[in-house]
Structures are given as C-alpha cells and as structure tokens.
Amino acid sequence: MSKLTLGSYPHMLGFEQLERLLERTAKGGNEGYPPFNIEQTSDFSYRITLAVAGFAEDDLSITVEDKQLVVRGRQSEDIAERVFLHRGIAARQFQRSFVLADGVEVGEATMENGLLHVDLTRSKPETIVQTIQIKKG
Known part of the structure; x- marks a missing residue:
C-alpha cells in the first residue's frame, strides 16, 4: 500500500x-501537557489558553519559528531546597507548538489566574481576480 x-x-x-x-x-x-483551549473570539481572531499553574511569567517563553507558535515552560530550580510530603502539581518543563496559517499574526500574551492567554489575528483575505492573456505561438 x-x-x-x-x-x-x-x-x-x-x-x-x-x-x-x-x-x-x-x-x-505535544504530550498533552499543559492542557489548552482554542477559542474563536471573532471572525478574524483566536485565543489560545494554556493552563500553566505554578509557572511565573519569567518561566515561560513564546516564539514564532517557521510558521509555528511555540510556547515553552521551564520552572526555576529553587524547588530543590523544598521538602514535599506530597507532590501532585506538575513542575516539568514543556513545549507546545501550534502551526499558523499564512496571514495569522501573534498578538499579545497575558497571564491571569494560572492561565496563559495568547491572542492571534488573521488578516482578511483579499479577493483577487487576474486575467491571463493567451499568446499565439
């Protein structure tokens, strides 16, 4: 086959x-961590929301690499000094990638209540009509 x-x-x-x-x-x-939502906020805009509880703004990076939005998280190493009796909150590093279509631009990113919001906008496509002349050969 x-x-x-x-x-x-x-x-x-x-x-x-x-x-x-x-x-x-x-x-x-993308192994399922962290969980995320994608919502359409208007005809030409979207919002990606990632659940990043325990991460500070300085622990996160957002880049656009070769038509991909890449969100990375790495917590600082101050945890080594702490003694946990139970550890149920993940503290692992992560990388989440989202492929962006042509015309999609990354706007602002905000952090709120353990959620990272990344806003995207898509430019309205132009309707182009082109007439091709046929030459005699």
Whole structure:
C-alpha cells in the first residue's frame, strides 16, 4: 500500500510546504501537557489558553519559528531546597507548538489566574481576480 501525499493529487499545486508542516506537527512532542483551549473570539481572531499553574511569567517563553507558535515552560530550580510530603502539581518543563496559517499574526500574551492567554489575528483575505492573456505561438 503506497502512502498518499498532496503531490499525488494533480490539482494540488504548491502545497508541498503544507505537507511538511503537517508531518512535522504530527511528530511534535505535544504530550498533552499543559492542557489548552482554542477559542474563536471573532471572525478574524483566536485565543489560545494554556493552563500553566505554578509557572511565573519569567518561566515561560513564546516564539514564532517557521510558521509555528511555540510556547515553552521551564520552572526555576529553587524547588530543590523544598521538602514535599506530597507532590501532585506538575513542575516539568514543556513545549507546545501550534502551526499558523499564512496571514495569522501573534498578538499579545497575558497571564491571569494560572492561565496563559495568547491572542492571534488573521488578516482578511483579499479577493483577487487576474486575467491571463493567451499568446499565439
């Protein structure tokens, strides 16, 4: 059985980069932590909310790398001095990646009650009609 790719469809021209993004996302290390929500806040805006209890703003980084929004968390090492009788709150590092479509821009990020909110906006696509002249050969 052969693997179907976007290149297998003759009417799908120029989508090779999309296929690479999908493969990279499928292999990504998003293991379910931290949990997150994605909501549509208007026709052209979204909000990603990650549950990052126990992380301070300085423990988090948000970057855009090759059309991916990457959120990383690493808590400081001051925990070594503390003695836990029970440890039920995760203190592990994480990396969450979200693929961004063309025209999606990352806005502001805010921290509120252990939740990290990242706002995204998508530019309204222009309708372009182009007429191609046919030359006699």
